[in-house]
Amino acid sequence: MKKQNNLEHCKKCQKEINGHYCSNCGNSKELKRIDKRYIINEIGSVLNFDKGILYTIKELLIRPGITIRNFILEDRNRLVKPIIFIIVTSLIYSLINQLFHLEDGYVNYEGLENTSTTAIFEWIQNNYGYANIIMGIFIAFWTKLFFRKYSYNYFETLILLCFVMGIGMLIYSVFAILQGLTHIDLMQVGGVISFIYSAWAIGQFFDKSKFLNYVKASFSYFLGFLTFALTAILIGSLIDFIILK
Numbered sequence: 485m486k487k488q489n490n491l492e493h494c495k496k497c498q499k500e501i502n503g504h505y506c507s508n509c510g511n512s513k514e515l516k517r518i519d520k521r522y523i524i525n526e527i528g529s530v531l532n533f534d535k536g537i538l539y540t541i542k543e544l545l546i547r548p549g550i551t552i553r554n555f556i557l558e559d560r561n562r563l564v565k566p567i568i569f570i571i572v573t574s575l576i577y578s579l580i581n582q583l584f585h586l587e588d589g590y591v592n593y594e595g596l597e598n599t600s601t602t603a604i605f606e607w608i609q610n611n612y613g614y615a616n617i618i619m620g621i622f623i624a625f626w627t628k629l630f631f632r633k634y635s636y637n638y639f640e641t642l643i644l645l646c647f648v649m650g651i652g653m654l655i656y657s658v659f660a661i662l663q664g665l666t667h668i669d670l671m672q673v674g675g676v677i678s679f680i681y682s683a684w685a686i687g688q689f690f691d692k693s694k695f696l697n698y699v700k701a702s703f704s705y706f707l708g709f710l711t712f713a714l715t716a717i718l719i720g721s722l723i724d725f726i727i728l729k
Contacts, residue, residue: 537572540564544651549688552647556640566646570620571613573650577657578612584664586671600727601720608716612653620645622715623708630700631690648685652678679705 493499494506505512540563543551555563564572608615624642631641659674682705687698 537564537569540569540647541651541654544647544685547688548648548651548685549690549692552644552685552689555647556636556643563647566643566650567617570616570646570650570653573653573657574612574616577653577660578610580657580660580664584660586660586663599720600723601717604716604720616649616653617646619709619712620649622712623649623705626704626707626711627686627701630704631697634690636690644686644689648682651685652682655681 492501494501494509497506497509499506499508501507543563551563555566563569620642624638624645627645628636628638628641636644655678656671656674659670659677662668663670679702683698683702686701686705687694690697690701
């Protein structure tokens with residue numbers, strides 16, 4: 485009885501531990517202290533080509549359709565989680581944009597009066613990570629509509645968009661750096677390339693052999709972006725109408 489009372493239990497699942505790791509959940513019996521080696525290992529786990537953000541970027545640039553399809557259907561361990569990926573890449577773009585003090589080429593709301601609509605677009609410009617997720621909701625709706633014959637549900641389509649839009653933000657980031665260094669207006673070029681990549685990636689995801697899929701992908705992405713912008717304007721106008729009334 486005394487020996488039984490001395491048995492150690494997992495801090496995570498409370499099961500008995502006989503060795504250094506829990507046989508039920510795999511949690512270590514004792515957590516190592518956070519030190520310099522821990523920090524280096526954590527950074528390395530993110531910035532490596534076998535598993536992490538660099539690996540995710542490489543795979544999404546080379547074979548986006550196959551990579552995202554494998555993530556959804558087979559293996560979700562090697563890629564960075566889609567929500568984290570789009571937030572991180574959006575943050576990278578925002579930091580580069582602020583570093584070079586560029587006029588934003590991603591969402592432009594110049595010409596609008598000082599209204600609630602202006603405030604909404606300012607929020608979008610200052611919170612690209614969250615705004616892109618919201619925009620992805622609109623694009624996913626149109627993508628699901630255009631590709632309704634395929635078996636992927638709406639949320640799987642949204643995951644597709646998170647990865648695709650994340651790479652789109654990195655494309656904008658590259659052209660933002662080039663524009664900041666050369667002082668040549670290149671953001672519109674970045675926008676065109678980002679759009680082409682998005683159509684190619686979405687079309688490849690569903691069926692790379694069908695040319696019509698790339699056309700439908702282009703329309704779904706454009707209509708999603710347009711619907712998102714019009715919804716922002718409509719909400720802003722409605723707020724101003726209620727306030728003025």
